Amino acid sequence: MACVSKVYPMRSHTVSAEGGAAAVARADDNLDLHAYDTLKGSDFLADQDIVETFVEEAPRELVQLEHWGCPWSRDPDGRVAVRWFGGMSVQRTWFASDKTGFHMLHALFQTSLKYDGIVRFDEFFVTKLLIEDGQVRGVTALDIRTGEIRAVLGRAVIICTGGAGQAFPFTTNAAIKSGDGMAIAYRAGVRLKDMEFVQYHPTGLPGTGILITEASRGEGGYLLNAEGERFLQRYVPNKMELGPRDMLSRAIIQEVQAGRAYKGPYGEYVHLDLTHLGEKVINKKLPFVRELARNYVGIDPVHEPIPVRPVVHYMMGGIDTDVNAATELPGLYAAGEVASVSINGANRLGSNSLTECLVFGARAGHSAVAFARDSDEGREGPLLEQAAAEASRIEALRGKSGGEKISQLRREMNLAMERGCGVFREESEMQATVQTLAELRGRYADLGLTDQSNVFNTELIAALELGHLLDVAEAVANTALARKESRGAHTRTDYPNRIDAEYLKHSLVRFAPEGPRLDYKPVTITRWQPEERKY
Amino acid sequence: MSLSSRIQNVNFDVLRFRPEQDREPIWQRYEVPCKPDWVVLDALNYIKDEIDPTLSHRWSCRMGVCGSCSMMVNGLPKLTCSAFVRGYEGAIRVAPLANFPIVRDLVVELESFLRKLKSVKPWIIRKLEKDVQHGEYLQSPQELETYKQFTMCINCALCYAACPVFAHDTDFIGPAAIALAFRYNQDTRDEGEAERFEILNRHEGVWSCSYANECSEVCPKHVDPAAAVNRSKLLTALQWARVLPRRGAS
Numbered sequence: 001m002a003c004v005s006k007v008y009p010m011r012s013h014t015v016s017a018e019g020g021a022a023a024v025a026r027a028d029d030n031l032d033l034h035a036y037d038t039l040k041g042s043d044f045l046a047d048q049d050i051v052e053t054f055v056e057e058a059p060r061e062l063v064q065l066e067h068w069g070c071p072w073s074r075d076p077d078g079r080v081a082v083r084w085f086g087g088m089s090v091q092r093t094w095f096a097s098d099k100t101g102f103h104m105l106h107a108l109f110q111t112s113l114k115y116d117g118i119v120r121f122d123e124f125f126v127t128k129l130l131i132e133d134g135q136v137r138g139v140t141a142l143d144i145r146t147g148e149i150r151a152v153l154g155r156a157v158i159i160c161t162g163g164a165g166q167a168f169p170f171t172t173n174a175a176i177k178s179g180d181g182m183a184i185a186y187r188a189g190v191r192l193k194d195m196e197f198v199q200y201h202p203t204g205l206p207g208t209g210i211l212i213t214e215a216s217r218g219e220g221g222y223l224l225n226a227e228g229e230r231f232l233q234r235y236v237p238n239k240m241e242l243g244p245r246d247m248l249s250r251a252i253i254q255e256v257q258a259g260r261a262y263k264g265p266y267g268e269y270v271h272l273d274l275t276h277l278g279e280k281v282i283n284k285k286l287p288f289v290r291e292l293a294r295n296y297v298g299i300d301p302v303h304e305p306i307p308v309r310p311v312v313h314y315m316m317g318g319i320d321t322d323v324n325a326a327t328e329l330p331g332l333y334a335a336g337e338v339a340s341v342s343i344n345g346a347n348r349l350g351s352n353s354l355t356e357c358l359v360f361g362a363r364a365g366h367s368a369v370a371f372a373r374d375s376d377e378g379r380e381g382p383l384l385e386q387a388a389a390e391a392s393r394i395e396a397l398r399g400k401s402g403g404e405k406i407s408q409l410r411r412e413m414n415l416a417m418e419r420g421c422g423v424f425r426e427e428s429e430m431q432a433t434v435q436t437l438a439e440l441r442g443r444y445a446d447l448g449l450t451d452q453s454n455v456f457n458t459e460l461i462a463a464l465e466l467g468h469l470l471d472v473a474e475a476v477a478n479t480a481l482a483r484k485e486s487r488g489a490h491t492r493t494d495y496p497n498r499i500d501a502e503y504l505k506h507s508l509v510r511f512a513p514e515g516p517r518l519d520y521k522p523v524t525i526t527r528w529q530p531e532e533r534k535y
Numbered sequence: 536m537s538l539s540s541r542i543q544n545v546n547f548d549v550l551r552f553r554p555e556q557d558r559e560p561i562w563q564r565y566e567v568p569c570k571p572d573w574v575v576l577d578a579l580n581y582i583k584d585e586i587d588p589t590l591s592h593r594w595s596c597r598m599g600v601c602g603s604c605s606m607m608v609n610g611l612p613k614l615t616c617s618a619f620v621r622g623y624e625g626a627i628r629v630a631p632l633a634n635f636p637i638v639r640d641l642v643v644e645l646e647s648f649l650r651k652l653k654s655v656k657p658w659i660i661r662k663l664e665k666d667v668q669h670g671e672y673l674q675s676p677q678e679l680e681t682y683k684q685f686t687m688c689i690n691c692a693l694c695y696a697a698c699p700v701f702a703h704d705t706d707f708i709g710p711a712a713i714a715l716a717f718r719y720n721q722d723t724r725d726e727g728e729a730e731r732f733e734i735l736n737r738h739e740g741v742w743s744c745s746y747a748n749e750c751s752e753v754c755p756k757h758v759d760p761a762a763a764v765n766r767s768k769l770l771t772a773l774q775w776a777r778v779l780p781r782r783g784a785s
Binding site for chain 1: 553554555556572583584585588589591592593594595596597598599600601602603617638639640642645649652653656657658659664665667668670671672673674675676678679682683686687689690715719722724725
């Protein structure tokens with residue numbers, strides 16, 4: 001088995017996840033309740049059969065991580081502790097202080113070192129899927145160290161490359177989150193699903209966009225406007241700070257529009273107040289929040305509230321997968337943020353995504369093994385020919401002359417995405433964004449690069465990443481424009497209501513040279529009829 | 536005062552090395568208009584985007600947790616995403632992490648570091664594994680506390696750049712790997728101490744350490760690898776004492 005990654009595996013962006021991972025663990029909880037919370041959070045766009053599978057397999061996968069050494073926080077009786085999280089009716093979020101993703105990733109990576117059968121290709125940048133006879137047979141990857149394009153052949157491929165927050169100017173996402181897996185699948189003709197749903201996390205640090213975990217509200221923190229008021233009573237009175245992310249982000253923007261926010265050099269913000277929790281609780285449950293606030297905004301949350309504003313955090317959409325993590329392309333699987341399976345629908349609940357990685361990561365693994373067992377190697381000749389053609393494409397990009405600059409195109413894409421695909425959206429702004437993205441696509445062809453070298457050419461990587469981001473951005477903007485309703489994180493000022501009769505369906509988008517092709521498919525409903533979403 | 540009026544031009548002297556054209560590393564100066572809240576990484580990204588796209592460096596999370604952006608800043612090992620420009624006076628010198636071979640510019644060779652981490656068997660070792668269906672292993676908060684600090688290592692390798700022993704003997708498995716071994720040895724779920732003892736007790740294991748404590752001073756996550764090394768020495772000595780009579784008997 002080969003693991004191909006553009007960064008060393010322990011650098012992957014899961015490392016930044018803070019709050020926790022949800023799974024039913026206690027007597028006051030049950031699978032139906034976790035499923036219902038998830039579906040309500042999704043604004044009923046999640047597929048209910050898949051959510052049922054997800055909640056059922058979640059506890060086992062979190063226990064598996066425990067057996068692999070994840071240092072989960074504990075209750076006095078030695079059992080794994082659980083905490084409150086937004087949109088969850090009971091405490092069901094497992095956590096490792098406020099560095100849950102970091103600990104999960106390191107435990108998993110360290111455990112993987114035990115297996116010599118896992119061959120790692122660290123700092124290899126995947127550029128393309130190799131497809132032969134309608135089946136995926138491997139990938140081409142740029143060896144960042146040498147600049148060579150290598151063909152990595154295999155009977156099945158699993159994509160686990162995460163999201164695309166870098167399409168936006170203000171994001172919690174790491175620099176590496178450039179939508180590579182989504183774009184590579186999209187370019188191979190695989191359809192993406194529900195791409196218009198982009199989650200804004202309500203509490204990012206102004207300027208950097210560094211995430212301040214929802215666990216700070218789970219542990220009792222307040223959101224206050226510039227008048228010192230817990231303004232959420234006007235928006236989610238029954239849930240307050242534990243309301244879902246889409247609603248909280250909207251509430252903050254509305255406070256800004258009403259002139260009840262603070263003004264700062266990086267835009268308007270509200271306060272996240274933890275001072276009443278006391279130093280002991282903050283040090284024990286939220287030490288990373290304290291470290292981040294002190295380092296990056298010079299504020300000690302023990303004594304002062306933290307400035308926060310909504311920030312792009314997560315893509316609900318992704319590669320269209322089924323319950324077995326399979327895509328429509330035989331041999332291709334996807335799991336985690338890069339996929340849309342879909343348990344998140346129009347809005348993901350906090351702490352479901354780490355669990356999603358585990359449940360559907362495991363399912364992808366089993367599916368890929370089963371597929372590989374019944375498959376053959378394919379014909380190497382044609383695959384190597386494809387790889388050679390890909391090597392020529394990359395070679396042509398390296399140091400190519402042209403009039404456009406990577407950083408300039410990226411900046412224009414970022415601004416267009418923020419303008420058209422923000423927390424609140426509107427027809428004419430989205431149209432302008434679609435238009436701008438199409439123009440940027442044209443200008444991308446005239447990109448000029450200056451670095452001719454082979455060894456660790458990060459300009460070449462940046463150019464490839466920009467191409468991927470443009471693909472993903474195009475998919476987001478076009479699906480957003482076509483969905484004339486408001487649902488979950490997709491909120492339109494011109495269509496403020498959810499319209500089930502017309503839009504209780506998944507958006508699908510397929511690449512075409514003349515522009516993305518849209519289609520739809522039904523949502524699977526099992527036991528829960530869509531209802532008005534009130535908290 | 537508007538933010539732009541507080542932009543200050545800062546000189547950065549960056550060590551460049553492009554193996555395809557340079558025989559040896561050279562210093563290159565860049566003048567960067569820095570915002571008051573910028574970190575050194577922001578300045579490097581500005582250089583990359585606006586001045587010189589051929590500069591290569593690693594970075595990702597820019598929040599001090601992925602461990603990618605380790606470099607020498609004015610001679611000290613730092614996470615550049617947490618090193619604030621305002622904390623320095625005059626020109627700022629940025630160089631690749633010390634004690635590792637340079638791949639290019641600010642990018643160093645980390646393969647040997649990765650091998651060291653693996654060499655201490657950083658995974659739960661048990662004679663009998665509990666079935667996942669039977670739930671988690673119990674572990675009290677106090678038991679967690681005994682090793683928790685040593686789980687905080689982000690593999691940034693700053694401690695190797697600071698370690699005077701590693702500087703002269705690159706075979707030394709080093710602070711992070713020993714802290715990692717100690718982390719698993721202290722975990723109540725683990726029974727692999729004897730296996731790791733074999734590794735830690737070698738010359739290039741804990742006994743190479745000369746108690747300089749530099750590793751703990753530069754650790755951005757307060758893992759205190761020096762404490763792990765010292766306590767491992769003690770435990771290794773005890774293991775050794777236990778092992779000797781048994782060996783004598785056979």
